[in-house]
Amino acid sequence: MKRNKFILIPMIILMLLINVANAVSVSANANVPYHTYNYDYWEDIYYTPAAYVPNGNISGGKLEIGVFNSPQDIFVGEDGRVYVADTGNNRIVILDNEMKLERIIEGFDNEDKADTFNAPSGLYVTEDNEIYIADTNNLRVVALHEDGSLLKIISNPKSEVLPDDFVFSPLKITVDYADRAYVIAKNMFQGIMAFDENAEFTGFTGTINVTITTSEKIWRRFSTKSQRERQAQFIPTEFTGVDISPDGFVYATNIDGEGQQSIRRLNPKGQDVIKKGMVALSGDLTWRLSGDYSGASRIVDIVYRGNGIYSVIDKTRGRIFTYDHEGNLLYIFGGIGSQEGTFRNPVAIEEKGEEILVLDAYRGEILRFLPTQYGRLINKAISLRYDGDEASAVKVWEKVLELDANFELAYTGIGKSYLAAGNNQKAMEYLKLGMDREYYSIAYKRYRDDILKENLSYILTGITILVVGLTVRSLVMKRRGKGVGEDE
């Protein structure tokens, strides 16, 4: 009996502890309808506070203009206007800065004839409020002035590099500061099509090279011609979404079934210059292989948010992944579902002020997300670091760590500033928590040198004593040996 009691008490305590632990982990994310997590250095998932929380939605019904029918793209202009490509209703809906209806563009005046859109599925608005519309089923890109009058039409590109039977059917568009248009066209696997300001096709940018593994090569070598024809062809993936940063770098997304790289940053020459960090730039790092929500993330749109930060949206699991300019994964939120704040078929992502807007084609809704303290702090710290102000970033990182003690980037940030300040021991502690081996080594070397320098006199004394002692000992031994020899 006595024994039982002794076992019982620790058992009860243990069970209580487990309960408490469960309660804590549940309550951390209870107020949002999705998981908010991140990957640590080991690519294990850990749960974080929510970086963004749902903040209502906007639908055609609420605006009293009839429901959106499978809208495919949104864009937020420089002045805060929101443009929606209401694809199924063949119209462009423009909302003002307060997200109230401003006007609807149903058509335009094309050389004195009324013209309309047919399934417009992408749009972009320049700084001068010129609206570029990818008028997909009319096989053209229409550019309108702010007042709705025609600026230019990009259609039927002619070039030697294009096949004769190529049908130009634009899906997504972005325009740089020099009015060059970058268009993602249907069934165009060679890259993003670039057009100059006169609507002339100038070439492809950001071609994705096909990678064939060695085993596939060997397999193909051994198969006959008719077998080869029946095998799946190696086709580069199509681009899915595109955005542009103010300095003219095109950010593009593509679907990668292997989950290796879905995000590209193209310089004006069309080369991919994105910086990769520890994680693959492709959404989730691990996924289920079969069943619901299985497979690699299918990244369908990207938004460049300034200060090197960009967010992408994943269609498979409805998650929004945000990265910084070094390719670090900052935070993950969002999910597929039927609750408010979740998606059915997310197709486009934009940023308006500090809000993130996501367009859901199935629901015909724009979902709004507002940053929490946690999300704001991370954004701020990254922005400060992007500007090179690491010292002020440290204070923000410390606040981030109060909310999320697992955030490795914060530890690295603080560690580096300690290193710069010469506090090597603290720097080692933080850089180790941030899993930054390179900078940890620098800190450790300095720390080791310091210790060696401080104790140099002791070490030298020790060595001297040792040497002298050994010499004396060997001399004595020799003497004694001689002595013994004399005795005999």
Place this chain on the structure above:
Amino acid sequence: MSKKKKLLYPFYVISHPFDGFYEVRHRGKGSVPLSLFFIFLFGLSFSLNRRYAGFVVNTINPRHVDSRAEIIGIFLAILLFAAANWSITCLMEGEGRFKDIITIIGYSMLPMILVFVPATILSWFIAADEEGIYYLLLGISIIYFAILLLIGIMVIHNFGFGKTLTTLVLTFAALLIIIFIILLLFSLVNQVILFLQSVYTELIMRA
């Protein structure tokens, strides 16, 4: 041979492998329990190295280090290798007995046991561009192990070098066959159990 001598004998073996292994086979100087203890020690030092190596050289997720599973795994792997080697060398007129094979494997691991723990301690005091020393130490001990194992197999079976290599290749083939048969057995036994279970359920439902 006294106990103390038996304990110290492996140190003689690693410095004089040909003579040492010969005496293990023909003069009964080896000890199977000692060899098993060495294998256990190696498993332990391997796990210790994985878990406690310095931050700069340690890229192993500490959550994935399970020393019990690792030690058992090493024992199983060695048992499998020894069984495969024994079954092949028996057919190829090797003179070694099963206990000799186990003994030489255990004794050959001594250099790794002696190096892994000091190397782990050393790794706490090195920075990023000094990793070479650490990896060199580990590498030397592993190569030393491989050479000792090769010599051991050669000596206890009284093989030439070429024949040893041939038997090693065949050993790996035998290894695969053994694994295949074990898996087959497992799935067959599983089927039988399932069959009996369904018979039992059938009877219960009818009654």
